[in-house]
Amino acid sequence: MRVTVLGAGSWGTTVAALLCRRDHEVLLWARNPDVAAEVAEQRSNEAYLPGSRLPARLRATADLEQAARHAELLVVGVPTAAFRETLVNVRPHLAPWFPVVSLSKGLERGTHLRMTEVIKQVLPGRPAAALTGPNLAREIMSGQAAASVIATEDLTVAAALQREVERGLFRVYTHHDVIGCEIGGAFKNVIAIATGIAEGLGVGDNTRAAVMSRGLAELTTLAVAMGGEATTLAGLAGMGDMVATCMSPQSRNRHVGEQLGLGRSLEQVLGEMRMVAEGVKTVATVVELADRHGLHMPIARTIHDVVNGRIRAADAYRGLRGAVPAGHESQPG
Numbered sequence: 453m454r455v456t457v458l459g460a461g462s463w464g465t466t467v468a469a470l471l472c473r474r475d476h477e478v479l480l481w482a483r484n485p486d487v488a489a490e491v492a493e494q495r496s497n498e499a500y501l502p503g504s505r506l507p508a509r510l511r512a513t514a515d516l517e518q519a520a521r522h523a524e525l526l527v528v529g530v531p532t533a534a535f536r537e538t539l540v541n542v543r544p545h546l547a548p549w550f551p552v553v554s555l556s557k558g559l560e561r562g563t564h565l566r567m568t569e570v571i572k573q574v575l576p577g578r579p580a581a582a583l584t585g586p587n588l589a590r591e592i593m594s595g596q597a598a599a600s601v602i603a604t605e606d607l608t609v610a611a612a613l614q615r616e617v618e619r620g621l622f623r624v625y626t627h628h629d630v631i632g633c634e635i636g637g638a639f640k641n642v643i644a645i646a647t648g649i650a651e652g653l654g655v656g657d658n659t660r661a662a663v664m665s666r667g668l669a670e671l672t673t674l675a676v677a678m679g680g681e682a683t684t685l686a687g688l689a690g691m692g693d694m695v696a697t698c699m700s701p702q703s704r705n706r707h708v709g710e711q712l713g714l715g716r717s718l719e720q721v722l723g724e725m726r727m728v729a730e731g732v733k734t735v736a737t738v739v740e741l742a743d744r745h746g747l748h749m750p751i752a753r754t755i756h757d758v759v760n761g762r763i764r765a766a767d768a769y770r771g772l773r774g775a776v777p778a779g780h781e782s783q784p785g
């Protein structure tokens with residue numbers, strides 16, 4: 453099958469390399485022509501996957517029209533801020549009907565839409581799916597075992613996509629709860645910033661575990677309010693991804709939080725990063741959705757205040773002590 457992957461960052465490039473191992477004809481689109489040339493000619497993408505050797509059969513281009521015309525399956529891995537614009541630009545050149553898979557973990561600013569909803573708006577009539585789970589790109593690129601979820605309402609489509617993506621130690625499960633899976637993937641980035649702050653402030657493991665557990669309660673509450681299922685958030689797309697992102701020094705969101713916890717400014721931290729930390733933007737949408745649904749979300753609201761400079765990270769830590777548990781636990785005094 454001819455597969456086009458849009459976005460030659462760490463995750464888009466990794467998924468493109470994975471798909472080559474499935475014997476697909478994969479074309480990777482990079483916005484930056486230098487990155488496309490490096491992938492095509494040197495078999496590397498040093499800015500995003502330093503030290504990794506890419507498959508010889510992986511092709512790359514900076515020509516979006518060529519990338520769109522190649523596709524019999526479209527995989528979109530640009531940051532969420534560029535997601536709609538990228539789809540609008542490929543739309544005139546796509547053949548009809550084939551499915552579109554989102555790799556991106558975030559929510560659209562302003563509209564509050566999930567990425568599969570953006571796909572359905574811009575490319576109506578096509579099956580839209582999300583590939584999500586605890587999938588730190590560098591580990592998967594180096595061939596370590598990992599599990600992921602392909603989420604789409606139609607399980608026949610999900611099973612077909614599972615067959616196209618799964619390979620070797622990269623195990624793919626199907627899921628019908630697209631809302632739960634996408635909210636989990638987007639919201640865990642916010643909780644990773646919170647655990648990063650805790651890390652930077654030098655707190656203990658108990659505290660980080662508390663932030664993660666209460667964070668899981670928040671993302672479950674929001675997903676259910678939006679029509680998702682609570683059990684989804686207990687799986688790979690919720691707890692699994694949250695644990696990987698909150699614990700791993702490879703996570704960009706956790707890194708942002710850690711640097712804030714060390715007393716640095718958001719501008720400084722983001723200014724030094726070439727890669728995206730989606731949680732920084734997602735948190736505003738999460739708070740707006742919490743307001744719309746009347747949900748108490750102390751961790752998300754606190755991180756929102758930090759990101760907007762209303763409170764310092766050190767004060768956020770004190771604020772996080774007020775995190776109100778959901779379910780059977782009662783509020784601490």
Ligand SMILES: NC(=O)C1=CN([C@@H]2O[C@H](COP(=O)(O)OP(=O)(O)OC[C@H]3O[C@@H](n4cnc5c(N)ncnc54)[C@H](O)[C@@H]3O)[C@@H](O)[C@H]2O)C=CC1
Pocket residue numbers: 459460461462463464465482483484500529530531532533534538555556557558587588589590726727728730
């Ligand atoms: N890196 C990872 O381990 C994982 C990332 N993701 C998600 O995948 C998405 C992409 O992340 P990464 O590849 O890690 O990001 P990255 O920061 O490594 O790369 C982003 C890529 O998008 C390109 N880009 C940025 N703005 C653009 C625009 N306006 N138009 C077109 N291209 C643009 C950049 O040039 C770069 O090639 C994010 O939503 C992220 O949350 C999901 C799972 C794992």
Ligand SMILES: O=C(CO)COP(=O)(O)O
Pocket residue numbers: 557585586587588589641644693696697702703704705706728729730
């Ligand atoms: O989504 C990810 C792992 O599943 C990657 O997390 P970061 O974007 O924080 O690096």
